[in-house]
Amino acid sequence: xxxxxxxxxxxxxxxxxxxxxxxxxxxxxxxxxxxxxxxxxxxxxxxxxxxxxxxxxxxxxxxxxxxxxxxxxxxxxxxxxxxxxxxxxxxxxxxxxxxxxxxxxxxxxxxxxxxxxxxxxxxxxxxxxxxxxxxxxxxxxxxxxxxxxxxxxxxxxxxxxxxxxxxxxxxxxxxxxxxxxxxxxxxxxx
Amino acid sequence: xxxxxxxxxxxxxxxxxxxxxxxxxxxxxxxxxxxxxxxxxxxxxxxxxxxxxxxxxxxxxxxxxxxxxxxxxxxxxxxxxxxxxxxxxxxxxxxxxxxxxxxxxxxxxxxxxxxxxxxxxxxxxxxxxxxxxxxxxxxxxxxxxxxxxxxxxxxxxxxxxxxxxxxxxxxxxxxx
Numbered sequence: 628x629x630x631x632x633x634x635x636x637x638x639x640x641x642x643x644x645x646x647x648x649x650x651x652x653x654x655x656x657x658x659x660x661x662x663x664x665x666x667x668x669x670x671x672x673x674x675x676x677x678x679x680x681x682x683x684x685x686x687x688x689x690x691x692x693x694x695x696x697x698x699x700x701x702x703x704x705x706x707x708x709x710x711x712x713x714x715x716x717x718x719x720x721x722x723x724x725x726x727x728x729x730x731x732x733x734x735x736x737x738x739x740x741x742x743x744x745x746x747x748x749x750x751x752x753x754x755x756x757x758x759x760x761x762x763x764x765x766x767x768x769x770x771x772x773x774x775x776x777x778x779x780x781x782x783x784x785x786x787x788x789x790x791x792x793x794x795x796x797x798x799x800x801x802x803x804x805x806x807x808x809x810x811x812x813x814x815x816x817x
Numbered sequence: 818x819x820x821x822x823x824x825x826x827x828x829x830x831x832x833x834x835x836x837x838x839x840x841x842x843x844x845x846x847x848x849x850x851x852x853x854x855x856x857x858x859x860x861x862x863x864x865x866x867x868x869x870x871x872x873x874x875x876x877x878x879x880x881x882x883x884x885x886x887x888x889x890x891x892x893x894x895x896x897x898x899x900x901x902x903x904x905x906x907x908x909x910x911x912x913x914x915x916x917x918x919x920x921x922x923x924x925x926x927x928x929x930x931x932x933x934x935x936x937x938x939x940x941x942x943x944x945x946x947x948x949x950x951x952x953x954x955x956x957x958x959x960x961x962x963x964x965x966x967x968x969x970x971x972x973x974x975x976x977x978x979x980x981x982x983x984x985x986x987x988x989x990x991x992x993x
Contacts, residue, residue: 680872706872804911
């Protein structure tokens, strides 16, 4: 098991200037916010299940920039079909990173399907994504970093993380218009 | 299929997509959309994305707009119900979500299972703050799609064009 927040901090240290980061609602958004506010972050706080589709659309609009989606197992499980859609489109600039804590941590830690027999990496492979991996150990952090930045997408990584949620850290604004306008302006400015 | 002279409303819709610079087309296919999908697939600068469920189209087009690209979601009325919670995203962010919906369950329908969502489509869209435009006649399709696209992309609000089943023609099924 890995600690999700130090892992994301490590991945985003020396963050490339044009990396676009999208987070799924709940813990992933608090994680991305905890790493530090950034104009090229877009954080979901609702619309559960939509983060993957949003990241795909963004990647198809900004093909020269790398798009990193950070989301949870619960958020992804709501829309597993998006993995098939992503595999069929094959965006080379899209990286999916799932913080798999095997639970709905925000709502009391009820187990998700991945606490049982469900294996998200196998789901991604079955959908047709070729660059996939599952990581379980802190020692693999550098390998995870390399996979985020060094492989042609679509890349899918399932990271087994501790279930205990870290403190809540809110994004720059809960207002959707404020958030998307700042993000879009930054994306389109260079 | 009703034939009213030289009007090709599929080509009219395609012309609007081109003039509006809409280059991303998400869809869960429907017979009423097939000619338009084929026209779009022939364009090198358009991406046609077959979705596993219509709600993916809401996120897809929202992300594309954030990245400076305009898109449209093509779906059947039954797909509108699949989009409900996803529509929170364009509503709360004022993202111009744009969709063209082929109607079922409203005029000469053969399959009873199409009726509930077909009848609920306008009120479901309205409930999620999507402005509804309707095309009942083939000669109105192009102008209606253009007006709805302008409404969405100029005012940053979501819109849907409903292509009426009366115009498309109700599909009749026969055994054997």
